[in-house]
Structures are given as structure tokens and as C-alpha cells.
Amino acid sequence: MIDLPFIYDAFVQLCSGIPLTLQLMAVSVASGAVLAIALAAMRLSSWPPLDLLARIYIFIFRGTPLLVQLYLIYYGLSQFPELRKTFLWPFLREAYWCAALALALNTAAYSAEIIRGGVLSVPTGQIEAARAYGMSGFTLIRRIIAPQALRQMLPGYSNEVILMVKSTALASTITMMEVTGLAAKLISATYRPVEIFIAAGAIYLLLNFIVSRLFKQFEYRLSAAQRQPLYRRAAGENA
């Protein structure tokens, strides 16, 4: 019943959408991370208005569907003729930048909370001890907070990146021909949705397999302290 050669064919054709999918993911994850760090800093700041501002942002972007945000940015903003005369229009005119913007704004809200959780997980005793040694500001962050916070937030953050890979599929709704967009086009030419969606699913699975492996590697490197020391393995114990 299922036509394997056809699935393979579709898989090969859909592979030409991978660069766009990865680009959208990379651009939005990178710029989203920068925004997330700023938002997390605001959330942790001792000045209430900054905290409140970040809270409102996170509340809005976590509380509404990404598809709605994408439509508001793509179709909503274009309804204002004034905007079309500004320097922003060359970017907002392009579906690519609208998709990247929506994805970045969305992931920033989730990532900010992940970063905040990571920072808060560093025991206060360590920070006090570091202060007692005369560390402050950037040194304190670089030596004490960041390494531990990064280790704590990695599992959560890898989830977020995996979600982002899949979220790029929504860009197909605003004419982007990434993997899902190509799949839709192929379906309209062949009327065989099952085989083509299986092929598209396989591509996302493959991409996310690579992403999760990379994070696993990264986690392994950062968790030297939790691993068994080498001399015990040398003494014949199985790690």
C-alpha cells in the first residue's frame, strides 16, 4: 500500500528545503538568545519596572499561539500604509524576515525563563563566597554563575531549540518554501499527502536527531564534575 520508492523520491525533493529551514532556525535562535539574555537580566533586576516590562513581554509571547504572532507581524503590520514608507519596510516586506522575527520574538520569551531558572539555580552561598573573595560584576558571572547556570539550563534549552526546528514549519503559511512549504506544493501536484508528509516528518526527525546529539555532546563536556574520575575506570570499575 505504502509506496516506498515514492517516499524516497519525495524525501530527496524535500531536502532542497532544508537550507531554508535551518537558516530560519539559526537566525531566530541566535537573535532570540540575545533578546532572551536581556529579558532574563530584566526579570532578575532589582528595579521593579524593568522586571514588570519583561514579565509583560513574556506573558504575551508565551500566552499567544506562534501562528497568530506570525500572522499579526506578516499581515497585521502591512495594513499600516505609514509603515511602508519607513526603513523597516524593506525587511517587513519579505516573508523571510517576518518569519525570522516572529520566531525570534517567540523563542526569546521561553528562553528568558529558562535562563532565569538556570541563574537562580546557582546556590546563593557560592555567590556570597565569591563576593567574599572580592569577585563582582562580570568576573562573578563569568567564573561562578554562567558555568553552572549554563549546565542547568541546557536540557530545557535543547527542548526549546528542538521546538524551534519544528516551528519553522509555520513559515510555510506565509509563502516560505521550506520543508513543509515544499511538501504542500508537492502534495498539490500529486495528491498523495500520506507519503509526502511521512517524508517531511522524516526530515524533521533527522534534523532534530542531530540537534539533540549536539546538545548531548555539549552537556557531556560541561558536566565534567558529575562524571566518574578516570582513575576509577582504570582500576577496573565499569563506568
Add this chain to the structure above:
Amino acid sequence: MKLKIILSAIGLLATAHVAQAEDVIRIATEGAYAPWNFSGPNNVLEGFEIDLANELCERMKAKCEIVAQNWDGIIPSLTAGKYDAIMAAMSITPKREEVMAFSAPYAAAINSFAAMEDSGLANLPETGKPLSVDSEAARPVLEEIARKIQGKAVGVQGSTTASAFMEQYFQGGADVREYKTTEEHNFDLASARLDAVVANATVLAAAFEKDDMKGAKLTGPLFSGKVFGMIGVGLRKEDTALKARFDDVIKAAVADGTVKKLSEKWFKVDVSPQE
């Protein structure tokens, strides 16, 4: 005695029920393709095809349930049995006929380019004149249009005859972008993301009557021809009896002018198929 009456009553009810179940025809439409089919006030489906479907069902003495279904999944859901027929301005094309059957045509498809008045594409040649893309006369016109739309962003609804038309006649020339609905490409035409769109002329003309589409106009010839095809009721291949029922009533409705009357009511022009 009493028991007999009850039993026969149950029997009667049962047969009545079966008869009713057999005579319900579930028809899918898109609901976003005004004036062919669209959601009016209170989400009630309206349009040329809704009126026609009700008319045809009355002639078939069947009860019709009309449901809205996304264009993307409209053919797979038919083959999966979610409904029995499609009336969604769907053109009869050889490619579609590989996976489904069509009734006799109930309308002809006429497509056109549209652009904003102030854009360079607002004066394509032969504006408003009927032109069959299969004819000899079409070649110079198509060539001139191809030159004008070279490198321009042109929106079409995906998996339609409009997208097939762009692919077949302007391959590699314009930057063709596919949308889920015609409403979405109209938005992008108004916001100057697109230089032009191609869609069914009746749909575009109706859309441009709205305020937010002010300044948009049809441009170039009113295309017809093989690539656009005729519009028929989409059916499953195995439902030959249902096809025969639809064929009969459609031919009758075309012959007695009912289709023409409905067409003029909704489109202000006659789109009934001419043999």
C-alpha cells in the same frame, strides 16, 4: 395485536431511517472563495455554489449537508470518505482526474491578472477581453505579459489552475509565490508585497469591491482554456451512481437556464458552460 403494531412501527421507523441515511449527500466547499462560496454573516455558508448545491439536491430529491473544508485537504478528505462531493470552484484537470471523478461541468473558469492601479502592471495588453490560451492569438499576448512580469512578485493560491497556469506559461520568469487562500494574496497585493496576482476573475472582481482593496484592478485578458478547464462537482471514482445523478441534474439546470440565472445573480456575468 399491540405487539404487532409496535413491531411494525419499529420496522417502519427503521426503514425510514435507512432511506434517509442513504439520501444524505455531504458536500464540501472551501468557504473562502467569494462569490463562489464563502462564510457570510453568522458563519453561514453562502455563494453561487451554495445556491446551486441546494438547487441540485432539490432536483435529486436528496438532503444535502454542506460543510466547509480547507482547500489544502479538500481532495484527500474526499477520498477518505469525510464527505461525498466537492463543490468548490474546482476545475476539471487531467491530474485531478487521476485520483477522482468529476460530474458534468456546471461553470467555466475565467482567470485574470490583477494589479494595483499605480503599479507598472496595471496596463497589461488586452485588458478585459476574453482570450483562450490555447488559441494562436494568445501567443503574442502571453509573450508580452511574460516580458512585463519578468522578475516581478506574482501571488497565486497553491494547488489551483492559476498556479498551474503560471508554471506552464511563465516558468522561470516571474517570482511566483503560493498562498493558502486568495484573500491572503489580495492582502499582499494591497500592501505592495506583490506586484500582481492571478486568480479566478469573478473572485477578484468581487474582492476588489471592498474598501481595503481600493486601487486594485483586473489587468490583461480574461483567460480561459485547457489549463483552467471547466468546473465540475468532484466525486470519488467508485461513486458512479452518484456521478450519474449529478450529471443528470447539472445538465438539466444548465439547459433550462437555472445556472445562468444564479451566475448572473452572484457574478453579474454568465459563467455557465458553453459546449
